[in-house]
Amino acid sequence: MGINVKEFVIDRVKERDLPQLMVIENSVFVSPWSIFTFLEELRHNRLAHYYCVRFQGQLVAYGGAWVVLDEIHITTIAIHPCYQGQGIGSLLLKKFFELARELKAKEITLEVRETNMPARHLYEKFGFKVMGARKNYYGDESALIMTATLEVDNDERQDTRY
Ligand SMILES: CC(C)(COP(=O)(O)OP(=O)(O)OC[C@H]1O[C@@H](n2cnc3c(N)ncnc32)[C@H](O)[C@@H]1OP(=O)(O)O)[C@@H](O)C(=O)NCCC(=O)NCCS
Numbered sequence: 001m002g003i004n005v006k007e008f009v010i011d012r013v014k015e016r017d018l019p020q021l022m023v024i025e026n027s028v029f030v031s032p033w034s035i036f037t038f039l040e041e042l043r044h045n046r047l048a049h050y051y052c053v054r055f056q057g058q059l060v061a062y063g064g065a066w067v068v069l070d071e072i073h074i075t076t077i078a079i080h081p082c083y084q085g086q087g088i089g090s091l092l093l094k095k096f097f098e099l100a101r102e103l104k105a106k107e108i109t110l111e112v113r114e115t116n117m118p119a120r121h122l123y124e125k126f127g128f129k130v131m132g133a134r135k136n137y138y139g140d141e142s143a144l145i146m147t148a149t150l151e152v153d154n155d156e157r158q159d160t161r162y
Pocket of ligand 1: 028029076077078079080083084085086087088089090091111112113116117118119121122123125
């Protein structure tokens with residue numbers, strides 16, 4: 001039997017989560033961030049919002065974003081390999097759309113490896129469109145810049161799709 005998505009709980013990432021978070025980071029990214037980068041983000045970056053997803057007390061996914069004026073920039077999103085394809089990436093994206101609505105942001109942007117088709121499909125499903133590219137951004141590969149524009153209604157900037 002599959003896991004009910006309601007069993008996944010979204011929470012803020014805390015420093016004590018970093019050992020579990022780093023296990024995922026090191027298993028899904030070719031060039032993982034170091035624990036010090038995450039510590040710096042959590043301790044000193046006032047623009048940063050990091051969320052995680054817990055399942056039965058275990059951290060199984062996380063995502064981060066910077067809020068810069070009226071734009072939200074997603075810095076990372078990663079799901080434990082055993083938990084991919086179960087709607088957790090979608091759950092985290094919904095959280096970022098919720099944050100965008102709360103802060104009345106106009107758009108959400110991110111960079112994605114050109115060949116990362118699972119991630120590109122996920123973002124496209126949420127209305128992100130390719131707006132440009134950064135050549136050799138990852139050294140070995142280019143990044144696509146993808147943006148989702150939030151709908152604006154009567155001066156209330158709001159996305160009504162999700
Ligand atoms: C990309 C990633 C975040 C997707 O998260 P996920 O929890 O597996 O995604 P979901 O289960 O919410 O799937 C949502 C949509 O994403 C797309 N998707 C997810 N996995 C996919 C795959 N293996 N192949 C193609 N599309 C895929 C589909 O469009 C899917 O919608 P559908 O179920 O209606 O087909 C996850 O695979 C991951 O952590 N990858 C490694 C790290 C990474 O690449 N992060 C992104 C950096 S930009």
